[in-house]
Amino acid sequence: MKKNWPLWEVFVRSKNGLEHRHFGSLHAADAEMALENARDVYTRRNEGVSIWVVESKYITASNPADNGELFEPAKDKVYRHPTFYNLPDEVKHM
Amino acid sequence: MSEKEIKNLEQIFEARIERDEKIEPKDWMPEKYRQTHIRQISQHAHSEIVGMLPEGNWITRAPSLRRKAALLAKVQDEAGHGLYLYSACETLGVSREELYEQLHSGKAKYSSIFNYPTITWADIGAIGWLVDGAAIINQVPLCNTSFGPYARAMVRVCKEESFHQRQGFEIMLTLCRGTEEQKAMAQDALNRWWWPSLMMLGPTDAASVHTEQSLKWKLKRKTNDELRQQFIDQTVPQADILGITVPDPDLKWNEETGHYDFGEIDWDEFWQVVKGHGPCNKERMKARVDAWENGAWVRDAAMAYAEKQQSKKVAKAS
Secondary structure, eight states, X not given: OOOOOOEEEEEEEOSTTSOEEEEEEEXXXXXXXXXXXXXXXXXXXXXXXXXXXXXXXXXXXOOGGGHHHHHGXXXXXXXXXXXXXXXXXXXXXX | OOHHHHHHHHHHHHHHHXXXXXBOTTSOOOHHHXXXXXXXXXXXXXXXXXXXXXXXXXXXXXXXXXXXXXXXXXXXXXXXXXXXXXXXXXXXXXXXXXXXXXXXXXXXXXXXXXXXXXXXHHHHHHIXXXXXXXXXXXXXXXXXXXXXXXXXXXXXXXXXXXXXXXXXXXXHHHHHTSOHHHHHHHHHHXXXXXXXXXXXXXXXXXXXXXXXXXXXXXXXXXXXXXXXXXXXXXXXXXXXXXXXOOSOTTOEEETTTTEEEOOOOXXXXXXXXXXXXXXXXXXXXXXXXHHHHHTHHHHHHHHHHHHHHHHHHHHHHO
């Protein structure tokens, strides 16, 4: 009976006011150990003030093969951007 | 998938790399790209981990608390670098256990420089100055490599590595400004580490089997010979500052090329060490295999504990 330590993804908030950002991954037996390992592996030089860990198997990722149908529809919707609308130069603060 | 479809995907893939786009783990990639990356990234990870051993030898005997703290931090960084790289490698669909198995069975290689012994304290200085110096020259161009996870790991590694080289040079400088005996110790370390450091940058371009494909995939941005020349050009003036002599009678500045000319490298020695016949190959592998096997019960116990805690939580909730 050999069970390997699962893989965890590590997210670190580098300082308050900023979001947690994906830093990398590591193996650990449980969440507590994953936090402790993340501290040693990813924050040896004051890189963070807060750490999230989540077991990698719980992340659902989009498939790059679907990128066309997922992301291309946004490309031809220029009317979502302010520069699409023509205004006379006299109009200020808009 | 038909052969034609694969050909088409390969063309799209090559064009993306040509445009300097990054490749991410879930993107389609040619099998050869995947295999080459597993080989190179794991070899790099193994080098970090095995590289802890020659230096670990001196942690308890460092000459001062300042030196001990620095060396401990450096060795800990190397563990960290190994872990970043193993993680990057695992995104290509290989497991950590498989990677260790490849190292322990001798199927995977690691940098041959770590098969040399560290017999005096000056060796710790020489390793930081020369071995980390050569590693930095190798690694900086890799921050731009095409495979995203590898490039990101290299950015972190390079940021942390610069202190490694500086602490090594500082050790050498202190010895060179010390007693005659200390300076002789520094010279002796340079004599022993110089040639293996040059070999560390890999076989000559003429003898390197992977260079062309690796350049195309941006897994390599400069050839081994270019990197070696860069290393020599920047290191020789540093030896002059230390006041010690590079052990190469043919070494001299070439006004015309703007580079140092240097003597013949003993490639027979290099291949002997790569094939397992260096001074410490057996010792290094034994240390790694022992650590893995003797640690098995700890890994199993941690897993058993985690499962027990989990089932307690489930029982409480129901």
